[in-house]
Amino acid sequence: MTTHTTKMLIIGSGPAGLTAAIYGARAGMQPIVVQGLQPGGQLTITTDVENYPGFRDVIQGPWLMQEMQAQAEHVGTRMLWDTIVDVDIAGGSPFRAIGDSGDEYIGDVLVIATGAQAQWLGVPGEEALGGKGVSACATCDGFFYRGKKVVVIGGGNTAVEEALYLTNHSDDVTLIHRRDELRAEKILQDRLFAHPKIKVLWNKRVEEFLGAPLQGGLTGVRLADTQTGEISEFATEGAFVAIGHSPATSLFKGKLAMDDSGYLLVEPGTPKTSVPGVFACGDVMDHTYRQAVTAAGTGCMAALDAERFLASREFAAAKVETVEA
Structure with missing residues (x-):
């Protein structure tokens, strides 16, 4: 020693x-x-x-x-x-x-x-597409998605703040949340729901990030409905994991x-x-x-x-x- x-x-x-x-x-x-x-x-x-x-x-x-x-x-x-x-x-x-x-x-x-x-979701495609469409910081990487369709995953203050920030760069921002209500502070929720560039997908859990790291990066996310179990795909060019x-x-x-x-x-x-x-x-x-x-x-x-x-x-x-x- x-x-x-x-x-x-x-x-x-x-x-x-x-x-x-x-x-x-x-x-x-x-x-x-x-x-x-x-x-x-x-x-x-x-x-x-x-x-x-x-x-x-x-x-x-x-x-x-x-x-x-x-x-x-x-x-x-x-x-x-x-x-x-x-x-x-x-x-x-x-x-x-x-x-x-x-x-x-x-x-x-x-x-x-x-x-x-x-904190990451730990689902398939997340690690491979990190930096190639998947990020955990909108302030850091949002600029690279100017004019692109993006999603934010989460339901707390961080997720809502990230979604609002991304409207500076994108006209098509979707918040994906696994429940039917947000945990974020009410004042942030009010701003989110009133924003014309933001939509919310309720009761959806991200099962997989789709795309090829060496061929264009992220193309979408595979979702599971938390109430019915129905599987669907949602096209996007950028995904921001905001779960803390x-x-x-x-x-x-x-x-x-x-x-x-x-x-x-x-x-x-x-x-x-x-x-x-x-x-x-x-x-x-x-x-x-x-x-x-x-x-x-x-x-x-x-x-x-x-x-x-x-x-x-x-x-x-x-x-x-x-x-x-």
Whole structure:
């Protein structure tokens, strides 16, 4: 077993974690990033990226994350391949984490950037057609479906918001829901039902995504009526699965404050968690925006606040030494 010690320990290597690392390294905190199960985060499974600032042409998600990692390493970040399986933060700084490898990681501050994963239906065709007509983020991918017929699958706030957003790009949006009423807030439902570009298919469950990944992508969805069992097909060029996200916070249950959905709670307008010296950034604390650019922004905030935390602690220690002397 090896012990790795740093001023700044970062768990997660998506846009939030790597941005925190870049700022932390430039501030002399010599950060360690533990990359986890999905190095680079969700952008590594995203093909075309057209909404990240600074790039006129469409770029590839994996390439963008490679560049972020290279930048972080260039300014002094250590990238380590491991998966954290336990953390000890109850005693305050320094914080301790244990990897699946058996290695121990100790940081004077801890930055949590473990992200959140979209929940998927798990039906045939979903994985194969991911990025080829099937998506879990209308804000990310809706622009690619300008003038096309699209569907949104779900019945909560996220699904209704996605459907409303897609009307900016499509004149033919259909919400598919397995029940006969929505779970979304009434004000959102009112907007949805009043919108001339949106239709609703009630009591329908998606059984399969249809199409060929290498030959045009998604062509439709196979549906089952939840009341009669009748099978039908619905033609569409884009399908957005909007049944929720799962934040990667199981490590911190009982150790950090969370909301009912498992997202880490932070002091409003900051990345500060319920434990001083522990900061959360990116999708693990953001269930509203979930964009690479907002994740990067909160990563920057986490690094800046981490630097201030260490500086104030050092100042307090120096003051005590002066008094004792």
